[in-house]
Amino acid sequence: xxxxxxxxxxxxxxxxxxxxxxxxxxxxxxxxxxxxxxxxxxxxxxxxxxxxxxxxxxxxxxxxxxxxxxxxxxxxxxxxxxxxxxxxxxxxxxxxxxxxxxxxxxxxxxxxxxxxxxxxxxxxxxxxxxxxxxxxxxxxxxxxxxxxxxxxxxxxxxxxxxxxxxxxxxxxxxxxxxxxxxxxxxxxxxxxxxxxxxxxxxxxxxxxxxxxxxxxxxxxxxxxxxxxxxxxxxxxxxxxxxxxxxxxxxxxxxxxxxxxxxxxxxxxxxxxxxxxxxxxxxxxxxxxxxxxxxxxxxxxxxxxxxxxxxxxxxxxxxxxxxxxxxxxxxxxxxxxxx
Amino acid sequence: xxxxxxxxxxxxxxxxxxxxxxxxxxxxxxxxxxxxxxxxxxxxxxxxxxxxxxxxxxxxxxxxxxxxxxxxxxxxxxxxxxxxxxxxxxxxxxxxxxxxxxxxxxxxxxxxxxxxxxxxxxxxxxxxxxxxxxxxxxxxxxxxxxxxxxxxxxxxxxxxxxxxxxxxxxxxxxxxxxxxxxxxxxxxxxxxxxxxxxxxxxxxxxxxxxxxxxxxxxxxxxxxxxxxxxxxxxxxxxxxxxxxxxxxxxxxxxxxxxxxxxxxxxxxxxxxxxxxxxxxxxxxxxxxxxxxxxxxxxxxxxxxxxxxxxxxxxxxxx
Ligand SMILES: Nc1ncnc2c1ncn2[C@@H]1O[C@H](COP(=O)(O)OP(=O)(O)OP(=O)(O)O)[C@@H](O)[C@H]1O
Ligand code: SF4
Ligand SMILES: [Mg+2]
Numbered sequence: 001x002x003x004x005x006x007x008x009x010x011x012x013x014x015x016x017x018x019x020x021x022x023x024x025x026x027x028x029x030x031x032x033x034x035x036x037x038x039x040x041x042x043x044x045x046x047x048x049x050x051x052x053x054x055x056x057x058x059x060x061x062x063x064x065x066x067x068x069x070x071x072x073x074x075x076x077x078x079x080x081x082x083x084x085x086x087x088x089x090x091x092x093x094x095x096x097x098x099x100x101x102x103x104x105x106x107x108x109x110x111x112x113x114x115x116x117x118x119x120x121x122x123x124x125x126x127x128x129x130x131x132x133x134x135x136x137x138x139x140x141x142x143x144x145x146x147x148x149x150x151x152x153x154x155x156x157x158x159x160x161x162x163x164x165x166x167x168x169x170x171x172x173x174x175x176x177x178x179x180x181x182x183x184x185x186x187x188x189x190x191x192x193x194x195x196x197x198x199x200x201x202x203x204x205x206x207x208x209x210x211x212x213x214x215x216x217x218x219x220x221x222x223x224x225x226x227x228x229x230x231x232x233x234x235x236x237x238x239x240x241x242x243x244x245x246x247x248x249x250x251x252x253x254x255x256x257x258x259x260x261x262x263x264x265x266x267x268x269x270x271x272x273x274x275x276x277x278x279x280x281x282x283x284x285x286x287x288x289x290x291x292x293x294x295x296x297x298x299x300x301x302x303x304x305x306x307x308x309x310x311x312x313x314x315x316x317x318x319x320x321x322x323x324x325x326x327x328x329x330x331x332x333x334x335x336x337x338x
Numbered sequence: 339x340x341x342x343x344x345x346x347x348x349x350x351x352x353x354x355x356x357x358x359x360x361x362x363x364x365x366x367x368x369x370x371x372x373x374x375x376x377x378x379x380x381x382x383x384x385x386x387x388x389x390x391x392x393x394x395x396x397x398x399x400x401x402x403x404x405x406x407x408x409x410x411x412x413x414x415x416x417x418x419x420x421x422x423x424x425x426x427x428x429x430x431x432x433x434x435x436x437x438x439x440x441x442x443x444x445x446x447x448x449x450x451x452x453x454x455x456x457x458x459x460x461x462x463x464x465x466x467x468x469x470x471x472x473x474x475x476x477x478x479x480x481x482x483x484x485x486x487x488x489x490x491x492x493x494x495x496x497x498x499x500x501x502x503x504x505x506x507x508x509x510x511x512x513x514x515x516x517x518x519x520x521x522x523x524x525x526x527x528x529x530x531x532x533x534x535x536x537x538x539x540x541x542x543x544x545x546x547x548x549x550x551x552x553x554x555x556x557x558x559x560x561x562x563x564x565x566x567x568x569x570x571x572x573x574x575x576x577x578x579x580x581x582x583x584x585x586x587x588x589x590x591x592x593x594x595x596x597x598x599x600x601x602x603x604x605x606x607x608x609x610x611x612x613x614x615x616x617x618x619x620x621x622x623x624x625x626x627x628x629x630x631x632x633x634x635x636x637x638x639x640x641x642x643x644x645x646x647x648x649x650x651x652x653x654x655x656x
Pocket of ligand 3: 053054
């Protein structure tokens with residue numbers, strides 16, 4: 001899938017996002033590096049508050065401009081995202097890159113019909129008439145397998161179930177054939193059975209349309225099912241990346257290891273990543289050293305002195321830890337004390 | 339939607355009915371005898387009985403009510419005790435005059451307040467927002483009759499550019515708001531009356547817009563690449579039902595006519611009429627005016643309700 005010779009679809013370098021207010025500065029994303037090839041699926045996993053959503057919003061420039069300080073280099077399909085202005089930015093959003101949100105209940109405008117909301121997006125990006133947009137909306141609803149699509153076109157969001165709403169949201173996101181789809185926990189709010197259906201649908205459409213996708217989830221089972229590669233986030237940093245097999249079968253970062261050992265192997269679906277003792281650091285005052293040190297089983301004074309740099313373990317396989325030699329297999333199979 | 343409109347209309351009937359009972363009961367709730375004012379001090383029992391009969395006061399109360407209601411339904415509110423003229427004519431003349439001011443004031447207030455409120459709602463906490471909030475506070479706290487007097491002093495007395503009182507040379511019967519010479523007479527009353535609605539509608543719009551902007555779907559609108567102007571339309575449509583609700587209430591209050599403002603501008607509207615009816619204990623006029631005003635209030639609410647559901651389908655009540 002990843003085509004070595006072509007340029008990456010997404011390249012994120014040294015991304016830092018800070019929310020500045022009079023009282024404090026929240027270091028939500030710190031020195032994040034990422035690449036995504038066209039047609040590839042990357043899963044970002046991490047605890048609540050680890051900066052997953054903020055990273056995604058930064059990619060679409062959705063963060064409140066006045067209070068947010070973004071630095072680093074963000075490139076999507078060769079476009080410098082941080083330099084986009086005005087109409088260029090609007091063309092970029094929903095055109096080249098779309099986003100699906102976690103809450104299908106609130107992500108759609110309650111006072112417009114589903115059809116209108118899709119059609120106006122098509123009209124906006126393709127400059128066609130509303131009628132043409134509605135025709136396209138119907139095709140899209142059929143594509144995402146919304147039953148009796150014709151009737152649903154005129155329905156308002158509150159008249160649809162959560163699953164159908166999320167399908168409509170997917171139809172909306174795909175309406176202008178984006179090259180990159182950002183999916184921020186798109187199935188978390190859905191019932192288990194609906195979750196799987198939506199997941200399978202997303203994966204299928206992603207493959208058919210050859211889109212790159214960044215998929216945020218808490219759920220290791222979901223990651224195992226959908227991802228080509230996985231990035232593990234902790235306290236605004238990516239602490240480990242690799243292929244889905246590498247990260248889930250032979251994790252190297254103590255955080256990933258702890259997270260995985262707290263999940264029964266082979267039955268990862270639905271498991272949250274909360275079984276490591278302790279809680280993540282306060283993003284307003286990060287520890288000087290490794291952010292995971294307070295919770296790390298093997299932390300030492302060196303870990304607390306400075307932030308570990310990225311260590312490349314293989315092609316596309318990176319971890320941020322001082323003691324990677326200690327974390328190598330076979331030790332990792334031992335369950336961590338919980 | 340048509341079925342819904344019919345159902346809502348149906349619901350309004352018992353309310354109107356209840357209102358009519360209250361209005362009718364005014365005769366018995368109000369202190370004093372309504373006939374006292376027209377009867378001489380030394381009227382004989384016979385005369386009193388005759389007059390009572392003439393006004394229908396000799397029959398049992400429920401019968402009186404149904405007779406009254408039957409007449410009201412055909413547009414007959416009886417005769418004014420004070421002037422002897424048909425109440426219907428007086429009411430509709432006064433209401434027609436008041437509606438000019440009320441509609442004008444609501445229109446002015448809505449346009450101005452909706453713009454100001456939207457701007458402020460978009461920039462909560464900014465200097466602009468503080469300025470708009472200041473205007474809103476002034477609107478609700480400065481007495482409007484005071485503004486009326488100040489306007490008269492400036493534009494009628496000092497500058498002499500606008501007429502201070504009345505409806506103009508041709509009076510209320512042939513008043514035509516589209517004629518400049520008549521229109522000049524409504525300018526100051528409308529500005530005066532729009533003061534409170536400006537304050538209230540501005541505040542409501544501001545908070546409604548801010549609330550909508552905080553909702554998740556606005557982020558979706560940005561994420562799908564809509565332009566800010568297109569997003570604004572979504573925001574306005576979402577904020578509108580709340581604003582319509584207060585606008586309807588304000589229109590309802592204004593239809594009651596402000597006694598003070600109508601007195602300042604000697605405007606022969608419903609406030610004026612009510613005031614006069616109260617002072618002279620003119621119960622038929624009082625009953626009729628209050629009933630018509632109440633019905634207008636109910637009808638305004640109904641229209642607002644239907645407008646709201648047209649904008650936001652979630653508001654449909656079953
Ligand atoms: N607009 C904002 N202003 C200030 N702080 C913010 C803002 N948005 C997010 N944060 C903070 O940034 C941190 C990271 O938030 P983020 O939403 O990215 O977490 P997440 O990894 O997506 O968590 P979850 O799994 O719960 O969705 C959190 O501490 C959050 O409180
Ligand atoms: S750097 Fe040290 S504290 Fe951080 S994860 Fe590695 S071993 Fe643990
Ligand atoms: Mg999130």
